[in-house]
Amino acid sequence: VLHFTKKLIQAPLAGFSCAPFRKLAHQWGQPDFCCSEMLSAKHIASGSIQRKRYYYKDPAEGPLCIQLAANDPNDLAIALDAVLQWGPDMIDLNCGCPQPKIRKKRYGSQLLADSAKLGQLIKTMKSLTPIPVLVKIRVDNRSGDDYNQSVAAAVQEAGADAITVHGRHWTEDYDVPVSYRDIAAIKQAVSLPVIGNGDVFDTASARRMFEETGCDALMIGRASVGQPWIFDQIACELENKSYATPDLDEIGRIFLAHVQGLMGLEGEKIALLQSRKLLKYYTRDLVDIHSINHAESFGSFSMLERLVSQFFVE
Numbered sequence: 001v002l003h004f005t006k007k008l009i010q011a012p013l014a015g016f017s018c019a020p021f022r023k024l025a026h027q028w029g030q031p032d033f034c035c036s037e038m039l040s041a042k043h044i045a046s047g048s049i050q051r052k053r054y055y056y057k058d059p060a061e062g063p064l065c066i067q068l069a070a071n072d073p074n075d076l077a078i079a080l081d082a083v084l085q086w087g088p089d090m091i092d093l094n095c096g097c098p099q100p101k102i103r104k105k106r107y108g109s110q111l112l113a114d115s116a117k118l119g120q121l122i123k124t125m126k127s128l129t130p131i132p133v134l135v136k137i138r139v140d141n142r143s144g145d146d147y148n149q150s151v152a153a154a155v156q157e158a159g160a161d162a163i164t165v166h167g168r169h170w171t172e173d174y175d176v177p178v179s180y181r182d183i184a185a186i187k188q189a190v191s192l193p194v195i196g197n198g199d200v201f202d203t204a205s206a207r208r209m210f211e212e213t214g215c216d217a218l219m220i221g222r223a224s225v226g227q228p229w230i231f232d233q234i235a236c237e238l239e240n241k242s243y244a245t246p247d248l249d250e251i252g253r254i255f256l257a258h259v260q261g262l263m264g265l266e267g268e269k270i271a272l273l274q275s276r277k278l279l280k281y282y283t284r285d286l287v288d289i290h291s292i293n294h295a296e297s298f299g300s301f302s303m304l305e306r307l308v309s310q311f312f313v314e
């Protein structure tokens, strides 16, 4: 059911992964699909998901995977009924979120400690959705290969169509390098497609993930923010074709298109607040951000346009 063309996928990123962000990835990089941010099945089931950014799918975006956090099959069933109306192409179950408040409620990475519950949730999804069901997990390099493999086997037995594996334990932050070895062990244990995730920033790290884990596709998170073309760039470079990244003028226009998309979704005030966070990713080390990071620049969209025309020049 699940077919990868580019073998590159945009990761779910809370605070970023809404329609305008995904649309830019589709226009510039064409990953196989993009993900929504994590949405609580309980909140959806109770009707409390109200912000448009959580449910809006743009007609101009590419394939979309909506990610749910759930721990109760009844909530999940009710939520799925609503979510399927939003037009997703796939559904993903979050089993990786490390936040204490999520774990305490037995969601996210906490599900990895309860294979029976995990299997039950996946079966619920499979029985109610005609579209592919994915599961995003983390490795457990503390409890060893058996543990990793039994979680992966539970996911497979329950009927998931693919498994995404972030190569870090839930206690590990980004300063700890990804464990390719643990992702490889999971790949070995299952026959369903494995999507490797973690620390893919460029073509060299993408090649390393493919080679060291044998994964079928890979998922890119942080490196896709402010660089929506990265999927196309990596795909080209993996085939030893050269890729010309957009010049600074173009990057400025992409940044403004992103902010404009957010304005359409949430209004100017919220979009301008978010633009501050985005600017860091669009400038990366190309523009001296400190010289532009003062409050007035973010006062209105036209001020932001002026700022871009001043600083996003070669």
Ligand SMILES: Cc1cc2nc3c(=O)[nH]c(=O)nc-3n(C[C@H](O)[C@H](O)[C@H](O)COP(=O)(O)O)c2cc1C
Pocket (backbone or CB within 6 Å): 011, 012, 013, 014, 015, 036, 037, 038, 067, 094, 096, 097, 136, 166, 197, 198, 199, 200, 219, 220, 221, 222, 223
């Ligand atoms: C700001 C931020 C928000 C994230 N939100 C989610 C989320 O909602 N759901 C999820 O499964 N993972 C989330 N993640 C984890 C990423 O999807 C990904 O697994 C992780 O960043 C490793 O990939 P990377 O090295 O390519 O960034 C988030 C990560 C970051 C940095």
